[in-house]
Amino acid sequence: QKCKEDMQGRTTSWDLGSLLIKPVQRVLKYPLLLREISLLTPAEHPDAENLAIAVKEIQEVADHINEIKRRKDIVEKIVGDKKRTEINLTRRAQRFRQVTGFASGATQDALFDALNLRFEEQQEIARQLARDLQNWVRHVKEQLDNLQLFACSLETLYSSYGGVRVRSMNNIRAFNQAASVLANALLRELDNTVKSYTLVRIEGFLRVFENPTQVISKRAKKLLDYDRVRDLKSKGDVPDKALQESADAYLSINAQLIDELPKFFGLTTTYFDILIGDLSILQANFYAQLTAEWKKLAILLYDGQEDVDETLEQIVQQYETDMVPVEEMIQEITPLNKTQWNALTTQLLSPSRPPSSEKMHDRSPMEVGNRSVGQLVDLSTSPDINSFLTATPSDEPVFQCVVLYDYEADEPDALSIREGDQLLIWESTEHEEWWYGHLGKQSGWIPACYCKKL
Structure with missing residues (x-):
């Protein structure tokens, strides 16, 4: 406002905004202005030397601006151009000549x-984050579903036993109700938050790579033209105009990518840090809600005590102590004990034992616990124990799939797979979240989202 007041009556040609924009609009005219002043300045003048330096430096600024503008124009033009050109027809031939050695190797940068x-x-880190996040939600769901199933079974068991006290039965029902809240309301909230917020933000992060990917793809095509021009000139030939322009475009695209990719990484690193921060908050909130629900149950079970942290610790210690004999009893169940199971099946499959008339069809070792091994296995057609232990869900025909991502098995009956592996999948599991597949001599369960049906 002060400047506007001072300008009143001094000029009618420009307003303040117009004057302020002049240095920006005229930056490329400064070299001409300074050069003219330098030419009119006597050599003995004290400003002569500094003027010569200023002329040189302002010309470098102007050249830099022009080069950046030229690069951007070229990049925008080639990215927006979807038409195929005749040059495309020669790129495969150039690539073939390079691979076979008939042309010099590709230019390396x-x-x-x-x-x-x-x-x-x-x-790939962002994609892996999305897969890990989905796996985490899946594991949480499995744990809470198993907890709810356990709570329901517990209530069914004790309600059928007449010797349970009313107070104990009420506690069991309270536990069942708490498990239901965890497996339904809490899990549903987690799943909705992950799908509608976190995964959406990861997808948004990946979308910022789309335009640079397009430019990098164009660079690869222009590189073939650049190498072709280099080979033609080395033989004394003159490339046509279109090929030469394409080769020149490679230099501009390459320089632009080298200049802008480091800046791009700085921004995407900040973006990714925000994603990780949001994810940590999401997980912290979920576990805080989980803890709060358990404390509600503990307060209810222990006569309304508000400070239940010490009580919860005692419950855990007592549970671990009580589970020692239970674990010993579980180990006595043969199908659940790998060592005992292998010893038993090896003994039953020995040549001295007469063959059974019934052939085993797709039963796992767990299912065999309900019937004797001799009833399930046709010993005359089972040369070794492996064919028995790799039983599958059904005997329907199989289809093939290819693995899209690495998966490390974290359960005994799961199968570790690597990107590019091809598996045979049982059709009976095709529409499930988990598929049962074979890879060589190994078999097990794999997440369906990690594979693509062939």
Whole structure:
């Protein structure tokens, strides 16, 4: 406002906004202005030397601005151009000549290669984060579903036993109700938050890579044209205009990517840190809610005591003590004890034992606990124990699938797989979240979302 007041009556040509924008609009005219002043300045003038330096430096600024503008125009043009050109027809031939040795090797740019590797790694880390997050939710769901099933079974068992006191029965019902809240309301809230917020933000993070990916793809095509021009010139030939322009475009795209990718990584790193921070808050809130629900149950069971942390610790210690004999009894159940199971089946499959008339069809070792091994296995057609232990859910025909992502099995009956593996899958599990598959001599359960049906 003060400047506007001072300008009153001094000029009618410009307002303040117009004057302020002039240095921006005229930055490329400064070299001409300074050069003219330098030419009109006597050599003995004290400003002559500094003027010469200023002319040189302002010209470098102008050249830099022009080069950046030229690069951006080229990048925008080639990214927006979807038309195929005749040059495309020669790129496969150039690639073939390079692979077979009839042309010199492809031009290497170590700096770009390092940046491109980091570019791919950032995307894969985000994709892996999404897969790990989905796995975490799945594991939480399995745990809470098992807890609810256990609570229901507990109430059914004790309600059928007449010797249980009313207070004990009320406690069991309270436990069942708490398990239901955890497995339904709490889990539903977690699942909705992950799907509607966290996974959406990860997808948004991956979308920012789409345009740079397009530019990198264009660079790879232009590189073939650049190498072709280099080979033609080495033989004394002159490339046509379109091919030369495409080769020149490679230099601009490459320089632009090397200049902008480090800045891009700085922004995406900040973005990813925000994602991880949000995820940690989500998990912390979930476990806080989980703890709060358990404390509600503990207060109810222990006569309304508000400070139940010490009581909960005592419950855990007592539970671990009580479970020692239970675990020993579980180990006595043969199908659940791997050592005993192998010893028993090896003995039953020995040549001295007469063969059974009934053939085993797709039963797991757990199912065999309900019937004798001799009833389930046709010993005359089972050369070793492996064919028995790798039983599958059904005997229907199989289909093939290819593995999209690595998966490390964390359960005894799961199967570890690697990207690119091809598996045979039992059709009876096709529409389930988990598939039962075979890989070589190994078999087990795998997450369906990690595979693609062939």
